[in-house]
Amino acid sequence: xxxxxxxxxxxxxxxxxxxxxxxxxxxxxxxxxxxxxxxxxxxxxxxxxxxxxxxxxxxxxxxxxxxxxxxxxxxxxxxxxxxxxxxxxxxxxxxxxxxxxxxxxxxxxxxxxxxxxxxxxxxxxxxxxxxxxxxxxxxxxxxxxxxxxxxxxxxxxxxxxxxxxxxxxxxxxxxxxxxxxxxxxxxxxxxxxxxxxxxxxxxxxxxxxxxxxxxxxxxxxxxxxxxxxxxxxxxxxxxxxxxxxxxxxxxxxxxxxxxxxxxxxxxxxxxxxxxxxxxxxxxxxxxxxxxxxxxxxxxxxxxxxxxxxxxxxxxxxxxxxxxxxxxxxxxxxxxxxxxxxxxxxxxxxxxxxxxxxxxxxxxxxxxxxxxxxxxxxxxxxxxxxxxxxxxxxxxxxxxxxxxxxxxxxxxxxxxxxxxxxxxxxxxxx
Amino acid sequence: xxxxxxxxxxxxxxxxxxxxxxxxxxxxxxxxxxxxxxxxxxxxxxxxxxxxxxxxxxxxxxxxxxxxxxxxxxxxxxxxxxxxxxxxxxxxxxxxxxxxxxxxxxxxxxxxxxxxxxxxxxxxxxxxxxxxxxxxxxxxxxxxxxxxxxxxxxxxxxxxxxxx
Numbered sequence: 001x002x003x004x005x006x007x008x009x010x011x012x013x014x015x016x017x018x019x020x021x022x023x024x025x026x027x028x029x030x031x032x033x034x035x036x037x038x039x040x041x042x043x044x045x046x047x048x049x050x051x052x053x054x055x056x057x058x059x060x061x062x063x064x065x066x067x068x069x070x071x072x073x074x075x076x077x078x079x080x081x082x083x084x085x086x087x088x089x090x091x092x093x094x095x096x097x098x099x100x101x102x103x104x105x106x107x108x109x110x111x112x113x114x115x116x117x118x119x120x121x122x123x124x125x126x127x128x129x130x131x132x133x134x135x136x137x138x139x140x141x142x143x144x145x146x147x148x149x150x151x152x153x154x155x156x157x158x159x160x161x162x163x164x165x166x167x168x169x170x171x172x173x174x175x176x177x178x179x180x181x182x183x184x185x186x187x188x189x190x191x192x193x194x195x196x197x198x199x200x201x202x203x204x205x206x207x208x209x210x211x212x213x214x215x216x217x218x219x220x221x222x223x224x225x226x227x228x229x230x231x232x233x234x235x236x237x238x239x240x241x242x243x244x245x246x247x248x249x250x251x252x253x254x255x256x257x258x259x260x261x262x263x264x265x266x267x268x269x270x271x272x273x274x275x276x277x278x279x280x281x282x283x284x285x286x287x288x289x290x291x292x293x294x295x296x297x298x299x300x301x302x303x304x305x306x307x308x309x310x311x312x313x314x315x316x317x318x319x320x321x322x323x324x325x326x327x328x329x330x331x332x333x334x335x336x337x338x339x340x341x342x343x344x345x346x347x348x349x350x351x352x353x354x355x356x357x358x359x360x361x362x363x364x365x366x367x368x369x370x371x372x373x374x375x376x377x378x379x380x381x382x383x384x385x386x387x388x389x390x391x392x393x394x395x396x397x398x399x400x401x402x403x404x405x406x407x408x409x410x411x412x413x414x415x416x417x418x419x420x421x422x423x424x425x426x427x428x429x
Numbered sequence: 430x431x432x433x434x435x436x437x438x439x440x441x442x443x444x445x446x447x448x449x450x451x452x453x454x455x456x457x458x459x460x461x462x463x464x465x466x467x468x469x470x471x472x473x474x475x476x477x478x479x480x481x482x483x484x485x486x487x488x489x490x491x492x493x494x495x496x497x498x499x500x501x502x503x504x505x506x507x508x509x510x511x512x513x514x515x516x517x518x519x520x521x522x523x524x525x526x527x528x529x530x531x532x533x534x535x536x537x538x539x540x541x542x543x544x545x546x547x548x549x550x551x552x553x554x555x556x557x558x559x560x561x562x563x564x565x566x567x568x569x570x571x572x573x574x575x576x577x578x579x580x581x582x583x584x585x586x587x588x589x590x591x592x593x
Contacts, residue, residue, distance in 0.1 A: 104482075112484075112533070125537060128544035135545060143485050157481040 020385065020404060021251070024393050032385045034378055034408070036252040044368045052078045052164055052337060052363040059355075059370070060158045063414060065108070068101040068149070069348030070370075071162040072223055073355040078164040080238075081342025081359050082335050089328040090166040091223070092321050097152040097159070098222050098346070099318035103186065104145030104156065105349035106269075106307045106314075109412045110197060111138025114304050117406040118200040134196050137189040141311060144179075144186035148318060151179045166332030173325060180322045187315035191287065194308040198291035206298040207387060209380060210259060211271035214347055220279040220313055221272060223346045228275055229265065237345035240354050246371065257376040264379035267351025268411060269306040270297055284313050300384055300410040307412075337363025348373050350412055374413045381411050441591050442493045444549070445476035445583060446486060448500040448535060454566040455508065455559035458576065459499040461568065462555070465580035474587055483538045491547035495590040497583055498552070500535060501559040501572070508560030509571030511579060516552040551593070553586060555579050 018036040022029065043062055050058065059074045060067035072094060079086060086094070111134060112124040121127035128135040146156035151171055153159025161168050212233065214225030228234045233243055244265075246255040259265050277285065277295040291305050337359060344355040351373030358367040388407040392400055445466065447459030463476045470476055479486055490496050502512065514521060521536040533541070535554070542548035557579065560569040567573075 108484075125540040125544050128541055132545050135541070136547075139484060139487055139541075142482070143488060146482055146485055155481060 018252075020408070022385070022389060022400075022404065024389075027393055029386050029389050029393060032382045032389070033251040034382050034385070036254040036378075044370055047357075047365050047368045050365055052082075052335075052357075052359060052365065055357070055365065056162045056164065057158075057160065060162075062370070062372070064157050065105050065414065066101055066348045066350070066353075067158050068098050068153070068162070069346055069353045070355075071159070072098060072346045073344035073353045073370075074357070075162060075164045076223070076344030076346065077342040077355045077357045078344075078359075079335070079342070080344060081340045081357060082164075082338055082363070084165065084333055084335060086166060086333060089326055090170070090331075090333070092325060093152055093167060093170060093328075094162075095223050096318055096321045096325075097149055097162075099314040099321070100145045100148030100152070100156075102145070102222070102314040102349050103190075103311055103318075104142045104149065106311045107138050107141035107145060107193075109349075110193065110304055110307050110311070111135055111141075114307075114409050114412070115197065115200075117402075117409060118197075118202075118304070134193065137193055137196075141186050141189055141193070144182040144315075147182050148179050151175060163332055165335045166328070166330070168331060170327050170331040172327055176322050176325060180319065183315050183318050183322070187312060187319065190308065190311040190315050194287055194291055194305065194312060197304045197308050200304070202299060202301045203388075204299075205301060205388065207300065207380075207384060209270070209298060210262065210265040211274045212259075212265045212267050212352065212376075213271040213275045214345065214352060215275055216279065218279070220276050220317070221347050222317075227345065227352070229259070230275065231259075231262070233259070237354065238343040240343070240345065240371075241356075244371075244376075246375065252378065254375045254378065256378050257371060258379060264383055265376065266380045266411075267373050267376050268303070269310055269349075269351075270300065270303050271351065272347060273297060273306045273309070280309075280313060281316060283316065284309055287312060300407070303410050303412075335363075337361065350374060350414055351376060372414070374411075377411050377413065381408055381413065384410070441495060441593070443474045443495045443497070443587060443590055444490050444493045445470065445474065445497045445587070446479055446490070446499070447476070448479045448483065448498060450480055451478075452565055454561045454563040455557070455568050455572040456501050456562050457568050458501040458557050458559070458572055461573070461576045462499045462579050462583065465576050466583060469580070469584050470587055471591070483535055484533050484541070486538060487542045487545070487547055490542070490549055493549040495551040495593075496549040496553070497586055497590075498535060498554045499579060499583070500554065500556050501562075502556040504559050504561065507558050508569055509575045510558040511575055511582075512554075512556045512558070513582070514554040514556065516554065521554060551590060553590075555583065 021033045023031040055074045056071040059070040062070050116123055116127045149156040154161040210229050210231045212229045214221035215228040216225035227237055244257055245260050246257050249256050274296040288309055297306055339361045341358045345352055354371040356369045357365055360366055384407050385404055388403055447463035449456040449459040451457040451460040460478045463478050466476045557572055557575045
């Protein structure tokens with residue numbers, strides 16, 4: 001029996017810390033384990049006994065890249081439990097700040113973290129010497145996203161203006177005017193970014209994923225919708241636990257999610273796009289077609305193109321929302337706490353972020369469950385890795401290692417959210 | 430325009446940036462030095478705080494000739510120890526690189542700016558060795574004591590950079 005072991009102690013250009021173990025026995029991939037060894041972060045435990053009013057600022061700390069996703073899912077759940085719905089200009093503001101998060105998060109991943117894989121550079125700093133214009137575009141896009149988050153949220157990392165019922169303070173039209181100018185330029189830069197990444201060479205690799213995303217009657221999903229899949233799931237977000245389960249696995253401090261009685265599924269840009277292509281504006285659909293994509297993309301390596309398309313969409317949507325914006329009469333709707341359970345689910349840049357909170361009559365949290373996108377994608381990432389590695393197990397350790405790292409980065413995993421860094425070990429027997 | 434004015438060199442553009450989260454113990458050092466410099470720098474030398482995304486600074490400092498950064502460094506056992514690092518003479522030490530894979534650190538931002546030819550010609554970093562980064566905690570006495578000392582040195586540093 002021939003054994004081969006390849007080890008990568010540190011996977012770079014992902015958010016968080018973890019490792020990968022690849023077992024190869026007699027030239028066949030025997031097992032793949034994405035090991036997340038970051039200590040559990042215990043947010044669900046530390047939220048117990050805290051007031052609903054503290055929740056948005058606590059859950060924002062789960063992630064520095066996608067704090068809005070956690071804040072929005074939390075405030076939706078609180079409002080759901082207390083029996084109010086936030087609509088009109090307050091909802092528009094929420095969608096607007098969420099656009100800022102999509103723009104800054106996707107721009108960081110597309111240009112700084114993922115593009116170097118396709119162009120043969122170890123990092124964005126080396127890549128910038130030959131692809132300066134693209135990197136400058138990425139920086140400008142990230143800055144535009146940050147600017148939008150700061151204008152509404154007070155600051156770009158862990159914004160402080162979100163509360164249950166709305167915001168602490170709603171911006172004036174004049175305060176959004178400079179952002180509108182930045183976004184108009186950002187939209188053009190994003191179109192250029194789509195064309196740039198669409199020109200990369202993609203491995204001819206597809207997988208038959210079960211895609212899961214929100215779906216809204218009229219909109220490309222960000223903050224509202226039913227949970228749907230391409231294999232028949234179509235449920236209210238409150239019914240998530242009836243269709244999905246989380247499992248503990250020995251090799252990871254993050255839980256693994258699965259569709260009950262079926263298994264792995266995929267959330268994030270590929271899923272949103274496949275399940276909601278018809279909800280994209282014609283301008284983005286045309287750009288997708290010009291970029292060589294159909295209405296469904298099953299090649300995870302092409303997720304970089306889908307992310308770039310979603311930046312264009314987020315810029316257009318933000319511009320539309322700003323053009324229509326009238327400041328709300330109240331920055332937040334009044335809330336009356338009551339005992340009950342509330343559910344929230346919104347589309348983080350990496351996929352659905354699902355929350356459930358049980359409150360007592362004073363609005364104190366009695367129990368909480370938070371399901372981040374990366375824990376949902378872990379089994380699919382492992383399946384991708386096995387499929388990517390299988391035909392190349394005879395290649396050099398370095399080639400195998402680089403290919404596996406790229407396959408992981410296809411899904412922009414945020415290991416910090418799921419529990420944090422990647423170490424790759426390949427054991428060949 | 431007089432002949433003398435036409436021959437005068439373009440004014441040297443300088444920027445001072447204090448980096449860090451003022452609500453995280455000794456990470457407040459950069460912001461505290463910027464506040465201590467209020468009214469002490471020439472009017473054409475802005476001093477700004479950066480509490481979040483360091484990558485966003487690249488646009489702020491592009492077009493500048495000189496940059497002075499103030500940041501807290503990882504604890505190594507001597508909190509309050511002041512380091513002056515001239516990037517003409519060597520790279521930024523590893524412990525001033527990004528501590529998180531979520532965001533690019535100062536060293537990566539400077540490296541990226543240099544690749545893009547957007548980095549100031551002269552970059553001086555003043556770092557103070559931190560004791561702790563506790564959430565909501567005040568800066569430690571040793572790091573707080575370093576604030577006026579570094580502010581004084583930066584006033585002199587700016588004058589020296591302008592005279593180069």
